[in-house]
Amino acid sequence: MSKALSLFVAASMTMATCGMALAADAKSIKIATQSPLSGDQSVVGVDIKRGAELALEQLGKPLADMGFKVELAPFDDQANPDTGVANAKRIVSDPAILAVVGHYNSGVQIPSSEVYHTSGLANVSPANTNPKVTTRGYLEVNRIVGRxxxxxxxxxxxxxxxxxxxxxxxxxxxxxxxxxxxxxxxxxxxxxxxxxxxxxxxxxxxxxxxxxxxxxxxxxxxxxxxxxxxxxxxxxxxxxxxxxxxxxxxxxxxxxxxxxxxxxxxxxxxxxxxxxVSGPAAVYPGTAKFIADFKAKFNSDPQPFAAQGYDSMAIVLKAIENAAKAGGNATPTREAVAKAIRELKDFPGITGTFTFNNIGDPIVAKYxxxxxxxxxxxxxxxxxxxxxxxxxxxxx
CATH class of the missing domain: 3.40.50.2300 (Response regulator)
Known part of the structure; x- marks a missing residue:
């Protein structure tokens, strides 16, 4: 084989390898969580993350079957607005992250979601109840609880x-x-x-x-x-x-x-x-299996909002699946995911059935x-x- 031909083959193989790596990367998706994982509110914040983690483990198969690798990217907002915003900036800078499940504190979610909004990144909240969470009218922001x-x-x-x-x-x-x-x-x-x-x-x-x-x-x-x-x-x-x-x-x-x-x-x-707006997980008819699975995995009863963390992740996963299918099984854009979340109708979660109104509130909420x-x-x-x-x- 001539030297020129050897160089051509080597270059071609390198390009092919790089192309395969890029294709693999294009199929990698991350979903972030933000909640207090340390400090005096971590008992709830950790279980929001755990609920989301369990949902990804149990409900991620449709995306895996489509060739996607979906990873959880947990962030500790420490129940602190400044920390939440700093985390949000890190989150939006990672192009693999297509959505965020969080937060626990409205005072953290509101400024953090300004960052998500400017980057078109979807946020489904399992716990935030201040009206301003949704009254700003951001397409990217939804919650599954009341106000x-x-x-x-x-x-x-x-x-x-x-x-x-x-x-x-x-x-x-x-x-x-x-x-x-x-x-x-x-x-x-x-x-x-x-x-x-x-x-x-x-x-x-x-x-x-x-x-x-x-x-x-x-x-x-x-x-x-x-x-x-x-x-x-x-x-x-x-x-x-x-x-x-x-x-x-x-x-x-x-x-x-x-x-x-x-x-x-x-x-x-x-x-x-x-x-x-939450209540004990056992109050919801669909949570018996969730409670048993949660205890088996984490060796503790789920704290309030753990089940809502599960449902928030479930909504995100379904929206990514729908957006990917609409795009020919390609990795969806952040905008496509945000639109797909808002377009879900009668989504069957374990804590309720969810349809969002035009500003991202559930059309009916439990109190x-x-x-x-x-x-x-x-x-x-x-x-x-x-x-x-x-x-x-x-x-x-």
């Missing part, structure tokens, strides 16, 4: 149903906590419930400054808008200082770690309730009010559901 402008109303109406005449409202100054507290307060005042105070705090350890006006006013009910890691400490200290009324919070309170923090003080006095029954964290999933509602989102 705080409904959840706050549900909480206030429940407080009235308990017979409360007065309430002290506290929030954590986040987009989520302050937002839902404001919706609660507005509804409470409309219905004649006397609001003795409305205060925001970033305190996490010593609530003496807040407890003084609460104890002086002796409200029938104390409402906290925010996360369990703050609320449980506040409730515990209030009870220890002699408050005997009722505590009410929101879906941010829905974690077994609340009882690790506050224990029996959540049961004493008028007890503790919380509204939520629950739940009572804390036990100081034992292992029995958190056995808390009593005292109210269940199916409500459409407010019209835009």
């Amino acid at each position: 705080d402008d409904v959840q706050g109303v549900v909480g206030a109406d429940f407080a009235l149903g308990l017979g409360a005449k007065s309430v002290f409202v506290i929030h954590d100054k986040t987009a989520y906590g302050q937002g839902i507290a404001e919706f609660f307060k507005k509804r409470a005042e409309e219905k004649g419930l006397k609001v003795l105070g409305f205060e925001g705090t970033e305190e996490k350890a010593n609530f003496d400054a807040l407890l003084s006006p609460i104890l002086a006013g002796s409200p029938d009910l104390v409402y906290f808008g925010g996360m369990y890691s703050q609320a449980a400490v506040l409730f515990k200290q209030a009870r220890e200082r002699g408050y005997a009324g009722t505590f009410l919070s929101d879906d941010g309170f829905d974690s077994s770690d609340a009882t690790k923090i506050a224990g029996q003080t959540l049961i004493d006095g008028g007890g503790t309730y919380y509204s939520t 629950f009010v739940i009572k804390v029954n036990s100081a034992d964290p292992a029995k958190w999933s056995e808390n009593s559901i005292v109210e269940t509602l199916d409500i459409a989102p407010p019209q835009q």
Whole structure:
């Protein structure tokens, strides 16, 4: 063989090899998750990621059969907006990532999704409830849960149903906590419930400054808008200082770690309730297998929003499949995936059947009010559901 011919053959083989590598790369897809994987909210954030991981493991076969390799790319947003945005910039810079499942905190999701939006990257949220998540009208952003402008109303109406005449409202100054507290307060005042105070705090350890006006006013009910890691400490200290009324919070309170923090003080006095857009996984008819599989894989019961993490991933996988088929089994663009998510109709998840409206809200969402029954964290999933509602989102 001549030297020239040898060089030609070698070059041809190199080009062919490179072409094969490019083709293989073109069939590689990543789906990111963003949730708190460290810190005091990680007990929920880790299980959102685990739910998504289990869905990918169980539901990824159709894409595998089409020749795609789909990988999970988990990111720890630390329940911190700055971290979430920094992660979002890393996520959109990776062309293999076609969608994001996340976040847990609305205050993290809202700025992070501005980054997704400018890059055309789809985001399906398993947990974010602030109205602004969807009212911006971004094609890329959808959620599978309800909204705080409904959840706050549900909480206030429940407080009235308990017979409360007065309430002290506290929030954590986040987009989520302050937002839902404001919706609660507005509804409470409309219905004649006397609001003795409305205060925001970033305190996490010593609530003496807040407890003084609460104890002086002796409200029938104390409402906290925010996360369990703050609320449980506040409730515990209030009870220890002699408050005997009722505590009410929101879906941010829905974690077994609340009882690790506050224990029996959540049961004493008028007890503790919380509204939520999630509820225990067992409340949904389609989750029995999910719960068993989750426990087998991770050796623990799923925390709230784990099942929603599963469904969010399932929606993303189906949308990628649909977009790929529409494109002749080629790797779909981010725009095609975002459009395919919004176009899904009556998608059968384990926590419900999902169709998104024109701004990315589910056309009907579930809301629950739940009572804390036990100081034992292992029995958190056995808390009593005292109210269940199916409500459409407010019209835009």
